[in-house]
Amino acid sequence: MAGYLFRRILQAALILLGVSFITFVLLYVLPADPVRQIAGRSATQQTVENIRQQLGLDQPLLVQYGRYLAGLVQGDLGRSYLQRTEVSTLIASRLPASLLLMAGGILCELLIGLTLGVIAALYRGRPLDQGLMVTSFVAVSAPQFVVGLLLLYVFAVQLGWFPIGGYGTLSHLVLPAVTLGIMGSGWYSRMMRSSMIEVLRQDYIRTARAKGLTRGRILFRHALPNAILPIIAMIGIDIGIFMGGIVVVESVFGWPGIGQLAWQAIQRVDIPIIMGVTMVSAGFIVLGNLLADIVTPFIDPRIKMR
């Protein structure tokens, strides 16, 4: 167990190292010159050179990368070019909003997806099941920004049930969270359906039925826990999809999270912020995968730790 954990953590660290290097190289070859952006159009050549030197941008790629990495392991993500603030401070101030949104999204995804999946499995082959499976395809085919704008139009503009945008109360969270969760709920309802069908086929369910247990008891005590666990572990793997989703959802709803931070930074060529958000996102993705790998053998002892 300890060896397995150690190896997986080492792997995760190596992956993060790789991500940091690739992102750094990509941003280094950026044709738009960040120094020009900072200095402004009227700056003299001398000023531009001074700023370049000050930021260390005149150094060769590997030196710059080495410096960045040295900071990174100490939790220092550098300073924003334009906002004159530590990137880690900026991200830390935005992260709670994004995490809240993600938690809401995951909750919606599971609530909608698992419920529909269980219903579909119980009505397997009947029109309700077929209808639900078509619905799940519609859910995974719907672009998030269109879903967001549609929910905004119906529930905020027309019905006035929720605020049009912003951040703060629970009612602000509902629409963005549903938007973020809907796409995944389509996949989860399909996975839940097949997992449930698989479990309902098992001998111990037949035994339970033979013992004369009620349908409800069989479903909630015997079938559901076994069918749900492997699917919960999948969430760890899905963090990457959520990290992309928050960029879109935060932009539609004006949600003040790291997605919006990154989006604004990309438009202004504020490289340290882009780099920082990418690293933090990758960190979450790697962590999610790691947790999924660690949790799965506990849920299903048939899966061996390798």
Add this chain to the structure above:
Amino acid sequence: MVDTAHVPAQAPIAAASVLHRLMRRKLALFGLAIIAVVVGGAIFAPWIVRYAPNEQLFEGLTLQGAPMPPGGEFLMGTDLLGRDLFSRMLYGARTSLIIGVVANGAALTIGTLVGITAGFMRGWVGAILMRFTDLMMAFPALLLAICLAAIFQPSLWIVAMVIALVNWVQTARVVYTETTSLAEREFIAAERTLGASNTRILLRHILPHLVPTLIVWGTLGISVTVLLEATLSFLGVGVQPPTPSWGNIIFENQTYFQAAPWLVFIPGAAILLLALAFNLVGDALRDVLDPTQRGRD
């Protein structure tokens, strides 16, 4: 583990028979119909539309300067600049389809090459390729795509390339898994004993077995590509106006969407329907091409 490769090595996939079986499924037929309509609209756009997609029409705005609602003179109404939305939608379909096919074709090619090489070579080549694939999985894909699109001045082909660079990973993993299990089968060992070269084994024996998987993933992948293109264009880093794309029509008009919701919801519905169509067809193809998966999802 279900063995997905029970088709005999030389069995050609009879396209006619696959199409026939596909047509018997209502959902697949629905998907094919949508694809046919979109492809037809895209190809014959110049003969269908009454106004050029980029023409700002004098009669396209009301006296107050607001866009015209659908119906009447303009089938789908006009946009904020007084351009005919129907015309922009048809020409936008070209953008979606071109990117869908090109980006997805490129992603499929890269994914297959990486997956097949890693699965067949094993050893350190395979290990390096698969570690690189793991690394790509840890990238926040949309963020990477946005960065790349912002780095290069986005044009149609650049957007297609960016999407391909982000999307090949899944294919690579699937192809890798299938290739490793194929490489261990007896008939490959037999071929090797008979003195067949690596190239021959790869091209004549492994690749044909991968074709059904590639067809399924290729079809499902178009749906992912269409959605990603729309998302990038919606964020303003995809296809650049005035070239119409379903995503950038929404990008251009979203500030006004409370007053003119059709400018968001008509292209939105089109994106959804096209992505749905490829998902339905891809899912049906999986059932038809791979009987072991039937009814399993």
